[in-house]
């Protein structure tokens with residue numbers, strides 16, 4: 001990127017690239033959760049479906065938050081392509097395990113950008129990302145709490161119905 005362009009950007013260019021990658025990851029998360037909502041709907045797990053519709057909408061909000069941050073600071077945010085969305089799951093437990101795993105990967109990704117911010121002394125971006133650091137802790141906890149229910153109650157028909165009734169989005 002030309003120096004004159006760099007000067008117009010209020011955030012570090014390498015950080016901006018990572019934030020654009022994060023936009024893709026958030027969009028991917030939104031699409032994955034939408035597919036999970038569809039699976040739950042199809043299998044009569046109404047509360048779980050509602051949970052994932054809301055979760056998907058939240059991920060889109062995360063994506064837009066980063067998108068606006070880049071553009072508001074003179075950078076260029078890129079609208080992401082989303083592909084490779086799995087629609088095949090064997091159980092609700094598998095869905096929540098996959099969701100937790102996805103959140104753990106997102107946490108790593110956010111932490112990685114924070115590390116880069118510190119390295120290049122982009123404290124504005126680091127400050128912006130603190131909201132995401134907190135959000136990831138809450139999301140991981142939320143999924144862990146739900147997975148504990150499977151450990152406690154099992155996965156047979158009645159347990160599944162019971163777990164679904166207790167699933168609520170924070």
Ligand code: OFO
Pocket residue numbers: 026029058059062102103106135136139
């Ligand atoms: Fe975007 O918050 Fe989790 O994934």
